[in-house]
Amino acid sequence: MHYEEKTSCPHCHYHGPIQRDFGYRRRKDGSLHPQSWCRICRREERKKRRLMGSPSRKY
Ligand SMILES: [Zn+2]
Numbered sequence: 001m002h003y004e005e006k007t008s009c010p011h012c013h014y015h016g017p018i019q020r021d022f023g024y025r026r027r028k029d030g031s032l033h034p035q036s037w038c039r040i041c042r043r044e045e046r047k048k049r050r051l052m053g054s055p056s057r058k059y
Pocket of ligand 1: 013014039041042
């Protein structure tokens with residue numbers, strides 16, 4: 001596979017393959033754009049927001 005683009009996360013500075021560790025986002029016009037944050041940071045951020053926004057959902 002020659003299509004292994006890499007990028008780095010501005011949040012945790014992790015550097016890795018986009019497809020596996022970042023993922024893509026499809027825009028309305030159908031074009032794909034790599035996520036800027038890695039999957040882990042996005043998940044953490046979502047968790048944080050959920051904790052702040054709505055009360056109680058402990059894991
Ligand atoms: Zn990250």
